[in-house]
Amino acid sequence: MVAVKAYYRFFVVARQFLPLVLSYLRDRYRFFFFGRSRNVTAEMRVERAEALLDSLLTLGPTFIKLGQLLSTRPDALPPEYIDVLTQLQDDVPPAPWEEARTVVEDELGSVEESFEEFDTEAISGASLGQVYRARADGQDVAVKVRRPGIEDLVETDLTVIRWTLPLVIYFVDDARAFSLGNLADEFSKTIREEMDYEREASMLEEIRGNFTDDPKIAIPAVVDSHSGPRVLTMEYIGGTKITDVDELDERGVDREQVAERVTRTYLKMITQDGVYQADPHPGNLAVKGDGTVVFYDFGMSGRVDEFLQEKIIDFYIAVASRDIDEILDILIEMGTLSPDADRATMSAVLDVAIQDARGEDIETWRVQQIIGQVEDTIYEFPLRLPSNLALVMRVATVVEGVCLTLDSDFDFIAVASHFLTERGYREESIQAYLEGAGEDVREAARAAVDIPPKLDRSLDRLERDNVYVRAGIEDDDGVLDRLARRVVYGALTAAGIVSTTVLYVAAEMLAAGVAGVATMALVVLLWRSFRERRGIRTAPKVTERYLDQRRRHRE
Structure with missing residues (x-):
């Protein structure tokens, strides 16, 4: 069933992200499949980050959580995206009480029998759950209820993310591919843990136990009798x-x-x-x-x-x-x-x-x-x-x-x-x-x-002239090989131009044509050798002025 829903959801997600994908493709190739890359400014990145934010909000709870996780991963996204996604708040209108009531009663039985009082107006709502005030066993409590139907939606969306990830990785470099792959695994683990209220109760009690001797730190205690995998009841503070x-x-x-x-x-x-x-x-x-x-x-x-x-x-x-x-x-x-x-x-x-x-x-x-x-x-x-x-x-x-x-x-x-x-x-x-x-x-x-x-x-x-120097050059990336090819292509191209000119002047049209074609082929090879992105690069020059510009942009 999840797989059937995932097919439909995949097309919904693809349609939502398609404009961003097309923009990214044009950044790499001006005409999508060929042409030079485009210069992407910081302003353009901010605009796209805001579009990404809107898309995540539109796609709902799972993608809101994904955006929050992305905001913690500067190794996967440019800083402009991080700045925008950091603003993403997990503040979603709560589900109707009647739907939440079903979850509570599935876990604890009748609300009227389990609680002395229960305020059906949620005091907070989030993408995965919502919180209500109530009274149980003579004390005020906060009841956290998992959002109805969220399990199927999350599993469907996780399937879509797994299908989409290989397509995304195809268009990024190795370092980003590694980060995105780890991020997808981390996200699947994190969101499932966050939906498991028994795990949350265990973590809460462990952390609370570490501060029992500090009167200035208050962490609510778990009410075990009114808690389960989808409902977590805590003392209200x-x-x-x-x-x-x-x-x-x-x-x-x-x-x-x-x-x-x-x-x-x-x-x-x-x-x-x-x-x-x-x-x-x-x-x-x-x-x-x-x-x-x-x-x-x-x-x-x-x-x-x-x-x-x-x-x-x-x-x-x-x-x-x-x-x-x-x-x-x-x-x-x-x-x-x-x-x-x-x-x-x-x-x-x-x-x-x-x-x-x-x-x-x-x-x-x-x-x-x-x-x-x-x-x-x-x-x-x-x-x-x-x-x-x-x-x-x-x-x-x-x-x-x-x-x-x-x-x-x-x-x-x-x-x-x-x-x-x-x-x-x-x-x-x-x-x-x-x-x-x-x-x-x-x-x-x-x-x-x-x-x-x-x-x-x-x-x-040294005085006896008995000193020898042995030097070795490491060239794992083939930089010297590329330089040598460029020199050879350049020399042959120059010779070809001269030969073509001489033959043309001598009215040897057939020979001149052959030489001209060969010379053009060498020109293409020479041009392509300079278009190669690997190997000959300089390290980014990071200066105080550069970082000041970055800081002013963030502010």
Whole structure:
């Protein structure tokens, strides 16, 4: 049945995306199948990104979730698309109560018997579920109900995405093909997990257990007796939306402390606990009158293994210390940056990004700007972003955006640095550095003893003219071969032009015609050799002016 629906859905999706596909084909070939490529400006990309956003909204819940996931993958899309898709909110009108009632009663039995009270007006609606207020076992609860019929729609859409992916990959380069392939697998896994309310309940309870000793963090408890795979009932905890600054001020809440509390909570989740809520947008965070931060919605949550935890800690320490080489080494170890990448170019990007992030005040750092400008390069360089790291990057940028709304002078890096120092991570890093420095000193001492005799022998051989130099040239991409062919084609073309001219003047028309045809063939071969895109390229020249233009465009 799903397959039959998928055929119809495939044509619906294809019709929706056809204008964008045609535009992309014209970017590669001006006349679709031949001709030079077109120059695509940033303005054109923004227009197309907005068209993509409209298409995703039109196609419904599954594609809204896909757009949200795409907004976390700068290795798969240009930065202009990321900026537009980041605005995509999972805010969908709730399904009619009578349809939602069927889901509740299938899971729990009669609504009237299961709940003492039940408000049939949803307090929030999303693409995969909707939330109602109710009362059960003498306490106020929030009841999250999976959207009716969403399972069949999601499975149908996932089938369509699997059918479409090979067509998309055919038109992109290898790095983007790798990213899109991983993204499709990740999306299938993520959306199925988010529809599984039993998994969400388990993650919620685990994260809640990690903060039982912190009175300033509130996470609702699960009401197991009223929960199932499609219905999740939790205690209801009210609060002011975290970005409602005016109401927070009226309640006398210290916004600066709240911003620091949110940041420290996520740092603890990621660097210590290894499990975190991965969707910290303002709708999922609230603040009580005493400054307690309330966390909602754990459908999108993730885990961080010990290796990634260690690397994230090292990354924050390296950024705080402005150690560019260490940052690059960490990115390579995490699998984000290719070991063959141009370190000089990437160093320039990171150095300028950090300079810019510091602003006029040398102590004011903005991790969102650092990550944002590094993300800009991810699409242009052959980098690959692991899915678990993509979620962590998204959490970092969204959290800082929320905190900057609370406190315009908020310094994410300073808070992260203090957090790591309090837990001894920076001291461990300094100790490791000192131990490494001690080893370097010992190596230098040994070298000071070994080098003079070797240098004396080398100078003696040089004096006797007994020195030979052997050089090897690596040419795995065949660059020299292409250069040689171009030289040969050029020489033969020049000779052909001269020969054709001489024969024509000598009135040897047949011979001149043959020579002319041969010369034209050589001209075509020469022209095609210069049209080849592989091999001879220069690394992108990243300058401060270039990044400033990017930053102004984003703002």
